[in-house]
Amino acid sequence: MDFSFTEEQELLAENLVEFMDREYPESLIKECDEQKIFPVEANKKFYEAGFGAIGVPEELGGVPADMVTMCLVTSIVYRYSWAGCTYSPLSIMNAADKASPEIRTEMLEGLMSGEKRHSFGNTEPGAGSDAAGIKTSYKKVDGGYVINGHKIYNTYASCSDYNIITAKDPEIDDPYKAVTLFAIPNPTPGMTIVDLPTIGQWLEPTCETFLEDCFIPDKYLYGKEHGGWVQLMKHFEAERLLCAAMYLGQAETAFADLCAYANSRIQFGQPIGKFQLIQEKVCRDKIILESMRNMVFRTAWEYDQGKSIRIDANICKLLCTEGNWQICDDGIQILGGLGYCTDHRMQRLWRDARVGRIGAGSSEILTKTIAKDVLREAGQYGGGTRALGI
Amino acid sequence: MKVLVLAERPGAAEELCAGARAMGADEVALVAFGDMEMPPSCADLIYRVTVPEGLSLDNATATVNAIFDHVRPDVVLVEPTRHMRILAGALAFHGGTSAIADVMELDGDVASSMYYGGAAILKRKPGKTAIYLMQPGAFGDSVAASGANQEEPFAWVDPGATVKVLSSEPIEKSGVDLQKADVVVAAGRGFGLESDLDMARALCDKLEAGLGCTRPLAEDMKWLPRETYIGVSGLMLAPKVYVAAGLSGQMQHMVGCDRAGTIFAINKDADAAVFDQCDYGIVGDIQTVLPLLVNEL
C-alpha cells in the first residue's frame, strides 16, 4: 500500500501553492468576500499558468491527469477561497461532449481560457433532492425550442455565459426519459435571473432563474434530446468526489488556522493549546481531517483503477462536508471572539462550509443512499465480511 | 603585519584602512582606482590604478593580482561592492584560497558572517592568505586611519579578454544614507497604497529619520529606491532607533536591523513575528497609528 504522491504531483502541488500564495492572497479573497465579487484577474492567471487544463484530454488542448491529481489540485485551490477559481476539468469535458458543433469551439475556448463560465440549474421550488420532479418544460418549435419554468439556488447563473438547465418534454411520462439539457446564453430574452441573498459563498452569486416563453435556437440544445438524465449521470460520481475535495481543501485551511491560534493565544500565562478542552477539539479535528484526506485520495485512486466509486463518492461528500463543518465550527470556538469577528477568515470559512451539508446531495439523502447501497451489497454477498473485498 | 585594502569609494577606503590599524597593521597599502579622492592620512602606501578608457573596473583582476604579488600582504580587506567582489574572487583564486564574504566581526583572524541569511552565525578562519569582504561598520570606530598617503602609480596589466563599458548612468539617490542614519523608519507590506507612504514620511520628518523598506516594496512594488531596502540581500543597519511599520518581521528582513539600539514595531496583526523582536510594539493599523503618533510627537 503506497500512499505517496508521485514526484510530478508533488512538483505540481508545490508550484500551485506558490502560484496561489502569490495570486490569491487572503487580502484579495477578504475583499472579494466583502464586496461579493469574483476574482476575475486571478482566475484568468490560473488558466494562463496552465493549471486550468489539468485533467482535460489532450485533444481539447489539455494535459491529461488522473483523478488523484485532479483532487489534489482542487483541494489546494479551495484552501485559498471558496469558488474563487473556476477550476473544473469536468465541465470542459461536458462541453466537449454535449455542445453542438456550431457553439462547441467558442464554448471550449471560453472555458479553457478561464474567461467564460457556465452555471447549472436543475433544482426548482418543487424539485430539490427529488431531482426528477422538475416542472420546467420545453416545446420544439420551428428553428428552436421554447422553454418555460423556474430554477432556484442556481449558483453563479447571473454572471455565467451559459446557464445550463434541465427541462422536460411534457409529451413523455417517464421522468428519466423526458429530460433534455439546454445551454441558454446569458442574456436571452425570456430568461430573467435574480440574485438571492445568502449567508455564505459570496464570491459567486446564488440565483433564481425565470424562464417565460424563452426561445433559443436549435444550436443551444446541449447533448441529445431526451438524453439529459443519462448525460447528467455520466460524470456524476467524479463530480461528487471533486466536490468532496473542495471541502477537504477548506478544512485544511480552517485546521491550520485553529492550530496556529491554539499555539499563539496566551491565557492564564500559557498558550490555550495547553488546555485539555482545546486539545480535545484539536485531536478530534485532526482525526476528521486525516479521515477526509484518506477517503478522498483512496476513492480517487479507486476511480483511476477503474473501480466503482458509487458508494465511496457519496461517503466522501458526506464525510467532507460534515467534517469541514465540524472543523470550521471548532475553529470559531477556539478563536473565540476573534473567530466571531469578520476581520478573521474563520467566520467566512464557517459560512461557506454550511451549505456543503445541503447542496449537491444533502447529508440526509446521502446517508439514506449510502445505507441502502451498503445493505444491498451486504445482502448480495450473503452476510459475513465478504462485502469488504478481502 | 601588512594589510592591503581594496575599495572603490573613499568612505569605505578610510573605514577599512582604519580597520587595518585596529587589527594591528604596521603597514597599510591601499589600491585606489581612477581618480578616487583620497581621505587625508589614510594609508601608508597608495597604489593608483588607472583603468584604460572604455573598460570596466572588473578588468582590473590581473593588475590587482600583480599588486598583491608586489606587496605580499598578510591580510586583504575588501569593500563589498559588486566590482570589488569580482576582484576579490579573482585574487582569491590567484592566492589559492577563498575570500570570506560579508564579515560582520573579526576576532583575531576568525571572521563571523551570516549563514543561511542569519539563521546561524558562521565563524571561519582563513588559510594561508586572508581575504575578507568587510561589512560596513564591522570595525567600529575606535581607531582612526593614519599614514602618509604616499602615492605610487601601478601599471595596468592586460587581463586578456575585456569587458567594455557602453554607458554608465549615476543612480539618483534618495538623499538619506540609511547606513549613517541614527533613526530609520522601515515600511512593509502593511502599506497597501504608495500614497500611504506619506504617513511614514511624516513620521520621518518628526524623527529626522531615513525611510527604508522591506524587499517587496523596493523590488516588486518599486515604490522606494532599491538602495533603501533592509535585509539579508539589502542593507544591514545598526541605527539607534528603528521603527518597523507595517512589516511582519520575517527573518530575512530582521537580520538587517537586529543590531539597532531600540526597535519599535507597528502592526495590525498581534501575532506578527516582529512583536517578538521589538522593544516597544503597538498593535494597530498603520492608517490609525501613524497619524496619531505623528500628532503626539
Add this chain to the structure above:
Amino acid sequence: MRIVVAVKILPDSKDLRAGNDGALDFSHARNVVSEYDLNAIEAAAQLAASQEGSTVKVLSVGPASIDESKVKKNILSRGVDELYFATNDALEHADARATAQALSLALQDVGGWDVVICGDGSDDFYAKQVDAQLAATLNVPCVNGATLLQAGDGCIVVERVLEDVVETVEVPLPAVISVQPSVAVPRTPSMKDILAAGKKPMHVAPLDVASEETVEWVECKVPEPTPRKKQICHVSDEGAIASFAASLKAAL
C-alpha cells in the same frame, strides 16, 4: 548560444530549525534549488528564447545527496534542455574556490559553452564569490549584478545595477555572468512542463575532485536572539499612543 547555468542544490532554508546543541538542524530540510538560482535559470531560458538554436544546460556540483529525482525534474521543467550533476561528498561544505574548481572540471563533460550564468548568491553563504572564482579558473571575463541580458554578436550586452551607477557593458564570450534576482521572475511550470521534464536528458556522474578546503570552519551556531523588552500594547488601550511616543522620544 550555448548557455550553462551553474546552480546550487542545498537544504531548504524554510525547513531549518535550531537544534538543541545550538547548531542548525537540517534533519527536516529537503533539498531544493537555491532560491536565486531559479532566477538565473529563468534568465537563461529567456536569453535562449531570444536567439534561435540556443541551448540551456544546468550544471550543479555537490555531495551525492543532491541527486534527487524531484529536484532534477523541477529544474528541467523550467525551460532547461539538459541537466548535469557532478557529485562528490567532499563538496558538502565546499567554499567558493572548491566549488569553482569542481564546476570547471564538470564543465568539461558538459561540452561546448558560450556563457555560464550564475545566480546572485546561494541561500547558505550568499558570498557572491563562485562567479568570480569560476571565471578566474576558466580564464574568462566575469560580470556580476546583471539585471538585463541581451544576446549580441559574440557577446552579451549586460545592464547591471551597481551601488552608485547603472552600467551597461559588453561582455565578450566565453564569459561568466551572474544575475540579480530582478533579472527575471521564475516561471510557474505547468503540468505539461513537469511531465516533459522527466523525459529530458539527465547526466549524473561522480566527480573526481581533489578539492581542499582553503577556509577552516571554527563554529556554526544559531545566534541567541538579541534581548528585547517586548512591551506590546494595543492602539485602543488607554494612553497607548502617548506612551509609545514617549518611549520613542526617550530612545532618540
